[in-house]
Amino acid sequence: MRIKWIFISIFLVSCSYSNGLPDIAIISVDQSGTDQNKIEFCSDFDMDKETAQAFFKQAKIITTLEMHSEYSYLPCFVKGKCLRKNISCSWEIRAGGTAYLEFDGKTVAYGCKSCSEQLIGNN
Amino acid sequence: MSKLVNGILVSEKITPKIFINIEKGRLIKINAIIIHQTGAATAKHTFNSYEKGGNGAHFLVDKEGVIYQTAHLTKKTHHIGKIKSKCFESGHCSKEELKKATDILYEKGKSYPSRILNLHKSEKKKNYPVRYPTNDDSVGIEIVGAFNKAIKKYEAVSKIQNDSLKWLIDQLHCHYAVTELNIYRHPEISYKQASEASSAAW
Numbered sequence: 001m002r003i004k005w006i007f008i009s010i011f012l013v014s015c016s017y018s019n020g021l022p023d024i025a026i027i028s029v030d031q032s033g034t035d036q037n038k039i040e041f042c043s044d045f046d047m048d049k050e051t052a053q054a055f056f057k058q059a060k061i062i063t064t065l066e067m068h069s070e071y072s073y074l075p076c077f078v079k080g081k082c083l084r085k086n087i088s089c090s091w092e093i094r095a096g097g098t099a100y101l102e103f104d105g106k107t108v109a110y111g112c113k114s115c116s117e118q119l120i121g122n123n
Numbered sequence: 124m125s126k127l128v129n130g131i132l133v134s135e136k137i138t139p140k141i142f143i144n145i146e147k148g149r150l151i152k153i154n155a156i157i158i159h160q161t162g163a164a165t166a167k168h169t170f171n172s173y174e175k176g177g178n179g180a181h182f183l184v185d186k187e188g189v190i191y192q193t194a195h196l197t198k199k200t201h202h203i204g205k206i207k208s209k210c211f212e213s214g215h216c217s218k219e220e221l222k223k224a225t226d227i228l229y230e231k232g233k234s235y236p237s238r239i240l241n242l243h244k245s246e247k248k249k250n251y252p253v254r255y256p257t258n259d260d261s262v263g264i265e266i267v268g269a270f271n272k273a274i275k276k277y278e279a280v281s282k283i284q285n286d287s288l289k290w291l292i293d294q295l296h297c298h299y300a301v302t303e304l305n306i307y308r309h310p311e312i313s314y315k316q317a318s319e320a321s322s323a324a325w
Contacts, residue, residue: 036317041228045235064270065169068162069178072205072314074235095235096314100272107272116234 024101026053026091029080042076045095052080055093059112062098067109072096125294130195132294136287137182140170140191145179146198147258153196155256155305156295157203157312158288158320160268160277166191169265178202180263182291188283190291193265202263204313205243206255239314255312256305264291266323270316279322289325 026049034042047055062070074095082089082101089103099110125134131141159180161169166185173179173193180202181194194200208224210216227242246254266288268278280288295301308320 044231063168064162064272065172068160068270068315068319069172069202069204072236072239073310073316074239074314076235097236100275102273109272116236 023084024053024056024089024091025083026056027081027083027088029078031080032076032078034075035077036075038075042074042095045076045078047078047093049080052078052091052093055099055112055115056082056091056101056110058115059099059110062109062111064109067098067111070113071098071111073098125297127196127298130197132192132196132298134294136290137190137192140193141195142170142173142176142179142193144176145173145200146194147201148199150197150199150259150262152260153262153299153301154251154260155262155307156292156301157256157261157263157307157309158323158325159202159263159265159309160270160280160319160323161265162270162277162319163267164269166267169267180265182263183265183267184284184287184291185267186281186284188281188287190287196262199258200263201258202265203256203258203261203309204315205239206246206257206312207314208242208246209253209255209312211242252305256307262295262299262301264288266320270319275316276318277316277321280320280324285324288323292325 029049029052032046076095077092079092082091084103087104089101091099091101093099097112097115101108101110125132131139163169166183169183178201179193180200181192181196183191183193210220211224211228224242227245228238230238247257251260266280266284268280270277292306308323309315310317310319
Protein backbone atom coordinates (compact mmCIF):
# COMPACT_ATOMS: atom_id res chain seq x y z
CA MET A 1 0.00 0.00 0.00
CA ARG A 2 2.82 2.37 0.95
CA ILE A 3 4.68 1.56 -2.30
CA LYS A 4 1.48 2.29 -4.25
CA TRP A 5 1.29 5.79 -2.70
CA ILE A 6 4.93 6.41 -3.47
CA PHE A 7 4.26 5.61 -7.14
CA ILE A 8 1.17 7.85 -7.16
CA SER A 9 3.20 10.68 -5.60
CA ILE A 10 5.95 10.31 -8.19
CA PHE A 11 3.32 10.32 -10.95
CA LEU A 12 1.68 13.49 -9.61
CA VAL A 13 5.02 15.27 -9.26
CA SER A 14 6.06 14.31 -12.79
CA CYS A 15 2.68 15.49 -14.15
CA SER A 16 3.00 18.89 -12.51
CA TYR A 17 6.51 19.21 -14.01
CA SER A 18 5.51 18.31 -17.57
CA ASN A 19 8.16 18.95 -20.26
CA GLY A 20 10.72 19.01 -17.44
CA LEU A 21 9.47 22.45 -16.46
CA PRO A 22 8.57 23.50 -12.97
CA ASP A 23 5.21 25.21 -12.61
CA ILE A 24 5.32 28.86 -13.60
CA ALA A 25 2.32 31.01 -12.78
CA ILE A 26 2.14 34.24 -14.75
CA ILE A 27 1.06 37.03 -12.38
CA SER A 28 1.24 40.08 -14.59
CA VAL A 29 2.17 41.51 -17.98
CA ASP A 30 3.97 44.75 -17.20
CA GLN A 31 5.69 46.00 -20.33
CA SER A 32 6.02 45.47 -24.06
CA GLY A 33 8.83 47.12 -25.98
CA THR A 34 11.89 46.94 -28.16
CA ASP A 35 15.59 46.94 -27.33
CA GLN A 36 16.91 48.26 -30.64
CA ASN A 37 14.50 51.15 -31.14
CA LYS A 38 12.59 49.02 -33.67
CA ILE A 39 9.35 50.60 -32.52
CA GLU A 40 7.47 50.26 -35.78
CA PHE A 41 8.48 46.62 -36.33
CA CYS A 42 7.44 45.71 -32.80
CA SER A 43 4.36 47.93 -32.64
CA ASP A 44 1.87 45.05 -32.52
CA PHE A 45 3.85 42.65 -30.36
CA ASP A 46 1.90 42.20 -27.16
CA MET A 47 0.33 39.37 -25.21
CA ASP A 48 -1.97 38.73 -22.29
CA LYS A 49 -1.35 36.61 -19.19
CA GLU A 50 -3.00 33.55 -20.68
CA THR A 51 -0.84 33.65 -23.80
CA ALA A 52 2.32 34.07 -21.73
CA GLN A 53 1.21 31.16 -19.54
CA ALA A 54 0.62 29.00 -22.63
CA PHE A 55 4.06 29.93 -23.97
CA PHE A 56 5.86 28.73 -20.86
CA LYS A 57 3.76 25.58 -20.81
CA GLN A 58 4.99 24.65 -24.29
CA ALA A 59 8.54 26.04 -24.02
CA LYS A 60 11.56 24.04 -22.94
CA ILE A 61 14.70 25.10 -21.13
CA ILE A 62 17.51 25.66 -23.65
CA THR A 63 21.23 26.36 -23.41
CA THR A 64 22.69 29.63 -24.65
CA LEU A 65 24.42 27.56 -27.33
CA GLU A 66 21.01 26.35 -28.57
CA MET A 67 19.67 29.89 -28.34
CA HIS A 68 22.52 31.11 -30.54
CA SER A 69 22.35 28.38 -33.16
CA GLU A 70 18.67 27.52 -33.39
CA TYR A 71 16.60 30.64 -32.67
CA SER A 72 16.23 34.10 -34.14
CA TYR A 73 16.75 37.01 -31.77
CA LEU A 74 14.16 39.68 -32.51
CA PRO A 75 14.06 43.10 -30.84
CA CYS A 76 10.46 42.83 -29.59
CA PHE A 77 9.73 41.70 -26.04
CA VAL A 78 7.00 41.47 -23.44
CA LYS A 79 7.91 41.38 -19.73
CA GLY A 80 6.07 40.58 -16.53
CA LYS A 81 6.07 38.95 -13.14
CA CYS A 82 5.44 35.36 -12.15
CA LEU A 83 5.53 32.83 -9.37
CA ARG A 84 7.65 29.71 -9.50
CA LYS A 85 7.53 27.31 -6.58
CA ASN A 86 5.68 30.13 -4.79
CA ILE A 87 8.68 32.43 -5.09
CA SER A 88 8.38 35.59 -7.17
CA CYS A 89 10.11 35.64 -10.53
CA SER A 90 10.20 37.82 -13.63
CA TRP A 91 9.84 36.74 -17.24
CA GLU A 92 10.55 38.08 -20.70
CA ILE A 93 9.21 36.55 -23.91
CA ARG A 94 10.80 37.62 -27.20
CA ALA A 95 9.28 37.62 -30.67
CA GLY A 96 11.74 35.04 -31.99
CA GLY A 97 10.33 32.32 -29.74
CA THR A 98 12.76 32.64 -26.83
CA ALA A 99 12.25 33.70 -23.25
CA TYR A 100 14.10 34.40 -20.04
CA LEU A 101 12.99 33.61 -16.52
CA GLU A 102 14.77 35.31 -13.62
CA PHE A 103 14.32 33.31 -10.48
CA ASP A 104 16.23 33.10 -7.21
CA GLY A 105 19.17 35.09 -8.61
CA LYS A 106 19.46 32.94 -11.73
CA THR A 107 18.43 33.52 -15.33
CA VAL A 108 17.10 30.57 -17.30
CA ALA A 109 16.62 30.61 -21.08
CA TYR A 110 13.60 29.02 -22.76
CA GLY A 111 12.78 28.29 -26.37
CA CYS A 112 9.59 27.30 -28.14
CA LYS A 113 9.65 26.48 -31.83
CA SER A 114 5.96 25.59 -31.99
CA CYS A 115 4.74 28.81 -30.37
CA SER A 116 4.57 30.87 -33.58
CA GLU A 117 0.83 31.37 -33.44
CA GLN A 118 1.20 32.93 -29.98
CA LEU A 119 3.75 35.41 -31.27
CA ILE A 120 1.36 36.93 -33.76
CA GLY A 121 0.70 40.64 -33.70
CA ASN A 122 -2.59 41.86 -32.30
CA ASN A 123 -3.55 43.89 -35.37
CA MET B 124 51.14 29.46 -45.01
CA SER B 125 48.49 26.78 -45.46
CA LYS B 126 47.60 24.37 -48.25
CA LEU B 127 44.08 23.54 -49.33
CA VAL B 128 43.67 19.80 -49.87
CA ASN B 129 40.21 18.37 -50.61
CA GLY B 130 38.45 21.01 -48.55
CA ILE B 131 40.87 20.77 -45.63
CA LEU B 132 43.06 23.74 -44.76
CA VAL B 133 46.37 22.08 -43.97
CA SER B 134 48.71 23.87 -41.57
CA GLU B 135 50.40 23.11 -38.29
CA LYS B 136 48.25 25.92 -36.83
CA ILE B 137 45.00 24.12 -37.64
CA THR B 138 43.72 20.99 -35.91
CA PRO B 139 41.42 18.98 -38.16
CA LYS B 140 38.35 17.80 -36.23
CA ILE B 141 35.70 17.16 -38.84
CA PHE B 142 32.11 16.47 -37.78
CA ILE B 143 30.35 14.93 -40.76
CA ASN B 144 27.03 15.30 -38.92
CA ILE B 145 27.06 19.09 -39.45
CA GLU B 146 27.95 18.89 -43.17
CA LYS B 147 24.91 19.52 -45.40
CA GLY B 148 25.74 18.94 -49.04
CA ARG B 149 28.21 20.51 -51.48
CA LEU B 150 29.45 24.07 -51.06
CA ILE B 151 30.16 25.14 -54.60
CA LYS B 152 30.99 28.83 -54.24
CA ILE B 153 32.38 30.78 -51.30
CA ASN B 154 31.39 34.44 -51.42
CA ALA B 155 31.72 35.43 -47.78
CA ILE B 156 33.01 34.64 -44.31
CA ILE B 157 30.74 34.92 -41.27
CA ILE B 158 32.14 35.44 -37.76
CA HIS B 159 30.18 33.91 -34.89
CA GLN B 160 30.46 33.38 -31.15
CA THR B 161 29.34 30.04 -29.78
CA GLY B 162 27.31 31.10 -26.73
CA ALA B 163 29.08 28.45 -24.68
CA ALA B 164 32.07 28.74 -22.35
CA THR B 165 34.18 25.91 -23.78
CA ALA B 166 34.90 24.28 -27.14
CA LYS B 167 33.74 20.98 -25.65
CA HIS B 168 30.16 22.24 -25.35
CA THR B 169 30.12 23.02 -29.08
CA PHE B 170 31.85 19.76 -30.06
CA ASN B 171 29.27 17.81 -28.05
CA SER B 172 26.53 19.62 -29.97
CA TYR B 173 28.27 18.95 -33.31
CA GLU B 174 28.43 15.22 -32.48
CA LYS B 175 24.64 15.20 -32.49
CA GLY B 176 24.48 16.99 -35.87
CA GLY B 177 22.34 19.99 -36.65
CA ASN B 178 23.81 23.44 -36.95
CA GLY B 179 27.53 24.24 -37.01
CA ALA B 180 30.33 26.15 -38.72
CA HIS B 181 33.51 25.28 -40.64
CA PHE B 182 36.05 26.48 -38.07
CA LEU B 183 36.18 27.01 -34.34
CA VAL B 184 38.69 29.15 -32.44
CA ASP B 185 38.90 27.98 -28.82
CA LYS B 186 39.71 29.99 -25.69
CA GLU B 187 43.44 29.36 -26.11
CA GLY B 188 43.38 30.49 -29.74
CA VAL B 189 43.65 26.95 -31.12
CA ILE B 190 41.96 26.72 -34.52
CA TYR B 191 39.91 23.61 -35.29
CA GLN B 192 38.51 22.84 -38.72
CA THR B 193 35.14 21.23 -38.04
CA ALA B 194 33.73 20.89 -41.59
CA HIS B 195 35.20 20.57 -45.08
CA LEU B 196 35.30 23.79 -47.09
CA THR B 197 33.65 21.82 -49.89
CA LYS B 198 30.56 21.23 -47.69
CA LYS B 199 27.79 23.55 -46.58
CA THR B 200 26.96 23.92 -42.91
CA HIS B 201 23.97 25.58 -41.28
CA HIS B 202 25.57 28.47 -39.46
CA ILE B 203 23.58 31.55 -40.46
CA GLY B 204 19.85 31.08 -39.93
CA LYS B 205 17.38 33.37 -41.66
CA ILE B 206 19.01 36.27 -43.48
CA LYS B 207 17.92 39.88 -43.17
CA SER B 208 17.07 41.96 -46.21
CA LYS B 209 20.19 43.81 -47.35
CA CYS B 210 17.93 46.26 -49.17
CA PHE B 211 15.91 46.99 -46.02
CA GLU B 212 18.96 47.22 -43.72
CA SER B 213 21.14 49.35 -46.00
CA GLY B 214 18.50 51.28 -47.94
CA HIS B 215 20.65 50.86 -51.04
CA CYS B 216 18.02 49.57 -53.44
CA SER B 217 15.08 50.69 -55.54
CA LYS B 218 11.89 52.01 -53.96
CA GLU B 219 10.06 48.97 -55.28
CA GLU B 220 12.50 46.54 -53.69
CA LEU B 221 12.37 48.42 -50.39
CA LYS B 222 8.56 48.40 -50.42
CA LYS B 223 8.49 44.68 -51.12
CA ALA B 224 10.82 43.91 -48.19
CA THR B 225 8.96 46.31 -45.88
CA ASP B 226 5.59 44.81 -46.76
CA ILE B 227 6.83 41.31 -45.88
CA LEU B 228 8.52 42.40 -42.67
CA TYR B 229 5.54 44.40 -41.38
CA GLU B 230 2.76 42.14 -42.64
CA LYS B 231 -0.18 42.39 -40.27
CA GLY B 232 -1.78 39.24 -38.92
CA LYS B 233 1.36 37.15 -39.45
CA SER B 234 3.51 35.91 -36.61
CA TYR B 235 6.96 37.44 -36.22
CA PRO B 236 8.78 34.16 -36.99
CA SER B 237 6.74 33.72 -40.18
CA ARG B 238 7.43 37.30 -41.33
CA ILE B 239 11.19 36.86 -41.12
CA LEU B 240 10.92 33.42 -42.71
CA ASN B 241 9.03 34.92 -45.67
CA LEU B 242 11.58 37.71 -46.00
CA HIS B 243 14.40 35.13 -45.89
CA LYS B 244 12.74 33.13 -48.70
CA SER B 245 12.31 36.28 -50.77
CA GLU B 246 15.95 37.30 -50.24
CA LYS B 247 17.29 33.86 -51.15
CA LYS B 248 15.99 34.30 -54.68
CA LYS B 249 18.47 37.16 -55.19
CA ASN B 250 22.13 36.75 -56.12
CA TYR B 251 25.04 37.71 -53.90
CA PRO B 252 25.99 40.54 -53.27
CA VAL B 253 22.49 41.98 -53.83
CA ARG B 254 21.48 39.88 -50.82
CA TYR B 255 23.43 38.91 -47.70
CA PRO B 256 25.37 35.62 -47.79
CA THR B 257 23.58 32.39 -46.91
CA ASN B 258 24.69 28.91 -45.89
CA ASP B 259 24.90 28.13 -49.61
CA ASP B 260 27.79 30.49 -50.30
CA SER B 261 29.69 31.21 -47.10
CA VAL B 262 32.17 29.87 -44.57
CA GLY B 263 31.44 30.14 -40.85
CA ILE B 264 34.01 30.72 -38.12
CA GLU B 265 32.92 30.18 -34.52
CA ILE B 266 34.82 31.82 -31.67
CA VAL B 267 34.29 30.20 -28.29
CA GLY B 268 32.56 32.71 -26.04
CA ALA B 269 29.86 32.48 -23.41
CA PHE B 270 26.64 34.46 -23.43
CA ASN B 271 25.77 36.03 -20.09
CA LYS B 272 22.01 35.63 -19.69
CA ALA B 273 21.78 38.10 -16.81
CA ILE B 274 23.23 41.03 -18.77
CA LYS B 275 22.38 39.56 -22.18
CA LYS B 276 25.87 40.00 -23.61
CA TYR B 277 28.54 37.80 -25.15
CA GLU B 278 31.90 37.83 -23.45
CA ALA B 279 34.68 39.77 -25.15
CA VAL B 280 36.85 38.01 -27.71
CA SER B 281 40.38 37.80 -26.30
CA LYS B 282 43.54 39.02 -28.04
CA ILE B 283 44.80 35.48 -28.53
CA GLN B 284 41.49 34.52 -30.18
CA ASN B 285 41.54 37.61 -32.41
CA ASP B 286 45.15 36.86 -33.43
CA SER B 287 44.08 33.37 -34.52
CA LEU B 288 40.99 34.73 -36.26
CA LYS B 289 43.09 37.21 -38.22
CA TRP B 290 45.56 34.51 -39.26
CA LEU B 291 42.74 32.19 -40.36
CA ILE B 292 41.02 34.92 -42.39
CA ASP B 293 44.36 35.74 -44.06
CA GLN B 294 44.69 32.08 -45.06
CA LEU B 295 41.15 32.01 -46.46
CA HIS B 296 41.99 35.20 -48.41
CA CYS B 297 44.86 33.30 -50.03
CA HIS B 298 42.66 30.46 -51.23
CA TYR B 299 39.37 32.19 -52.04
CA ALA B 300 38.46 35.50 -53.64
CA VAL B 301 36.83 36.83 -50.48
CA THR B 302 37.70 40.44 -49.79
CA GLU B 303 37.34 42.46 -46.59
CA LEU B 304 33.93 43.70 -47.74
CA ASN B 305 32.65 40.14 -47.69
CA ILE B 306 33.38 39.40 -44.04
CA TYR B 307 30.41 39.86 -41.71
CA ARG B 308 29.63 39.53 -38.04
CA HIS B 309 26.67 37.18 -37.63
CA PRO B 310 24.18 39.81 -36.32
CA GLU B 311 24.82 42.03 -39.36
CA ILE B 312 23.17 39.54 -41.68
CA SER B 313 20.83 37.48 -39.49
CA TYR B 314 18.52 37.98 -36.50
CA LYS B 315 20.98 37.45 -33.68
CA GLN B 316 21.97 39.11 -30.41
CA ALA B 317 23.81 42.32 -31.29
CA SER B 318 26.84 41.66 -29.08
CA GLU B 319 27.71 38.36 -30.82
CA ALA B 320 31.24 38.71 -32.25
CA SER B 321 31.06 42.49 -31.72
CA SER B 322 34.57 42.44 -30.20
CA ALA B 323 36.02 40.21 -32.91
CA ALA B 324 38.77 41.97 -34.85
CA TRP B 325 40.78 40.88 -37.86
